[in-house]
Amino acid sequence: MNSIVELAVSLAGATLLTLLGLFVELQSMLRFTAGELKTAAWFGLLGLLFLYAGIYLLGYERVVRTVLTPTE
Secondary structure: OHHHHHHHHHHHHHHHHHHHHHHHHHHHHHHHHOOOHHHHHHHHHHHHHHHHHHHHHHHHHHHHHHHHOOOO
16 A cells, blocks of 8 residues: 555656646747747756656656566
């Protein structure tokens, strides 16, 4: 039961970080089109960091590997 709760929390965290990363990337594109290049670059790097943490670190490393690992 404890494993299911940890998996659910990891999945929720991965989803939240991924959505936050997408939102920040959208802000980056909006800043870029407005001509604010330094702010757009900062938002772009921050968005990539959130996407990396959400998709790879939590999503793949924890959730996918936990689901695909056979239990004995």
